[in-house]
Amino acid sequence: MTLAQIFLFALFSLVAGRLPGKQIRSWMLFATSLFAVFWLQPETSLRHFDFWFPTATIALIVLTWFIVRERSPLASEDRISLSAIVFLILFINLTRLLPRPLIIPTYPPQVLRIFIALLVTVGIIAAFASVRRESKWTFPAMIALIVLLFVLLKSETLQIHLSRALRTATGQSPELASQVDITWLGFSYIAFRLIHTLRICAIGKLPALTLREFLTYGLFYPALTAGPIDRVERFVKDLRQFQVLTPARFVQGGKRMVIGMLKKFILADSLAILALNEIKAGQVSSHAWLWLLLYAFALQIYLDFSGYTDLALGIGAWAGIDLPENFERPYLQTDIGAFWNRWHKTLTQWFRFYVFNPLTRTLRTVRVEMPVWTIILLGQLITMILIGMWHGIAWHFLLWGLWNGVGLFLHNRWVLFHQKFWPLSSTWRENPILRAVGIFITFHYVALGWVWFAIPNVDAAFDVMRKLIGI
Amino acid sequence: MLRRLFSHENLIALVLCLILIGVVVLTSDSSPVWIYQGF
Numbered sequence: 001m002t003l004a005q006i007f008l009f010a011l012f013s014l015v016a017g018r019l020p021g022k023q024i025r026s027w028m029l030f031a032t033s034l035f036a037v038f039w040l041q042p043e044t045s046l047r048h049f050d051f052w053f054p055t056a057t058i059a060l061i062v063l064t065w066f067i068v069r070e071r072s073p074l075a076s077e078d079r080i081s082l083s084a085i086v087f088l089i090l091f092i093n094l095t096r097l098l099p100r101p102l103i104i105p106t107y108p109p110q111v112l113r114i115f116i117a118l119l120v121t122v123g124i125i126a127a128f129a130s131v132r133r134e135s136k137w138t139f140p141a142m143i144a145l146i147v148l149l150f151v152l153l154k155s156e157t158l159q160i161h162l163s164r165a166l167r168t169a170t171g172q173s174p175e176l177a178s179q180v181d182i183t184w185l186g187f188s189y190i191a192f193r194l195i196h197t198l199r200i201c202a203i204g205k206l207p208a209l210t211l212r213e214f215l216t217y218g219l220f221y222p223a224l225t226a227g228p229i230d231r232v233e234r235f236v237k238d239l240r241q242f243q244v245l246t247p248a249r250f251v252q253g254g255k256r257m258v259i260g261m262l263k264k265f266i267l268a269d270s271l272a273i274l275a276l277n278e279i280k281a282g283q284v285s286s287h288a289w290l291w292l293l294l295y296a297f298a299l300q301i302y303l304d305f306s307g308y309t310d311l312a313l314g315i316g317a318w319a320g321i322d323l324p325e326n327f328e329r330p331y332l333q334t335d336i337g338a339f340w341n342r343w344h345k346t347l348t349q350w351f352r353f354y355v356f357n358p359l360t361r362t363l364r365t366v367r368v369e370m371p372v373w374t375i376i377l378l379g380q381l382i383t384m385i386l387i388g389m390w391h392g393i394a395w396h397f398l399l400w401g402l403w404n405g406v407g408l409f410l411h412n413r414w415v416l417f418h419q420k421f422w423p424l425s426s427t428w429r430e431n432p433i434l435r436a437v438g439i440f441i442t443f444h445y446v447a448l449g450w451v452w453f454a455i456p457n458v459d460a461a462f463d464v465m466r467k468l469i470g471i
Numbered sequence: 472m473l474r475r476l477f478s479h480e481n482l483i484a485l486v487l488c489l490i491l492i493g494v495v496v497l498t499s500d501s502s503p504v505w506i507y508q509g510f
């Protein structure tokens with residue numbers, strides 16, 4: 001989000017928060033979210049794909065809604081929502097007639113192509129909707145489809161193949177295929193929201209949702225580009241509660257936005273000049289400078305991401321939606337377990353629910369009896385590696401996940417060892433010196449892990465790691 | 472009333488806010504994309 005976009009979204013929320021009725025506010029949030037998915041989409045070299053990516057996002061959410069909804073004829077409100085979607089798509093298409101592109105960065109495709117795409121989408125939705133939730137395979141099939149798409153968009157090799165194929169289809173030069181062509185805004189966050197919805201629908205805990213509510217949840221404009229990954233049942237509760245923008249809420253949301261902008265535009269962006277990357281790491285010769293680059297990166301990534309979350313929460317609060325927190329002073333935690341309970345919380349909670357808990361449960365019930373420590377080790381390593389891969393399917397993210405998984409396991413063993421051989425009284429645990437040592441060790445372990453994250457070239461990352469620890 | 476509104480303390484706070492907004496506006500044009508927008 002640029003500053004202009006932040007101001008405009010804040011204004012939308014301000015208006016929505018002060019609107020007199022529940023329905024009208026809900027419609028406004030729906031319309032703004034639909035508009036935002038096109039407006040926020042960055043430019044891509046693939047012809048017309050800054051139009052097709054947002055359209056595909058909407059189609060995917062509509063398809064998921066048709067799968068999870070109760071079997072009944074379409075309500076008139078859902079028909080209006082569907083018509084609003086088609087209208088918006090056609091309206092954006094009309095911007096072709098303007099002297100310069102509006103809303104999306106380049107000109108949208110010809111209207112005939114849009115009609116064909118709409119027909120194909122309706123066909124797919126009709127096919128899925130005919131089997132829907134009655135078939136036990138519908139949910140796994142839809143989740144598999146989302147995961148496959150996720151893998152396709154996250155793997156560098158596959159991204160280049162996809163870019164080449166799409167370039168051929170659009171009549172562009174396939175030789176220029178590049179990973180950066182595939183910039184599908186917010187897909188990782190939306191995919192995880194959809195998987196969550198499908199899962200809770202499969203276990204019968206999904207409340208009945210209108211298309212407008214579900215689309216607003218999937219595309220809610222403050223959380224569209226970088227989360228948080230909310231839970232649908234919680235989000236809809238807020239949406240239906242209609243919390244009016246009171247002076248207290250206005251101040252609370254405003255404060256979060258100011259803090260967010262301060263963190264991002266002043267602190268994080270200033271630290272970006274110093275933050276560790278492959279080029280800068282190659283330019284410094286002393287350990288001290290390298291550590292400084294690493295500290296700058298550790299602070300930059302925290303301030304950048306938590307700044308975004310502050311803004312999202314502030315804008316959401318004005319609109320009457322209290323999005324979940326993503327950070328709670330993670331760098332001031334005394335152990336790595338506490339760090340991971342407070343860093344990108346909505347993602348780690350998602351993985352705890354859908355990966356770690358089912359995985360350890362399965363490992364406990366397998367025929368070959370496994371010692372508890374093996375179950376914990378496997379559970380933590382696999383979960384953390386998958387969290388790493390959520391950022392991108394690449395070796396350096398895998399190593400980052402592995403580094404943190406090993407850290408969590410070592411901490412788990414250390415706690416058990418401690419309890420057995422050297423139990424500490426609560427007074428000792430609260431001792432400020434011991435706490436400071438804990439915070440120091442945790443921060444440095446996490447900061448060293450950022451080396452894998454910041455440097456995609458694994459050999460270069462190993463070199464930096466060696467230099468940092470003085471080997 | 473007006474004297475209370477335009478007190479020395481409030482004016483300093485206002486100048487500080489304007490400087491802050493100025494810095495935000497001037498720096499945001501060249502600001503890097505959000506790190507987590509790329510994931």
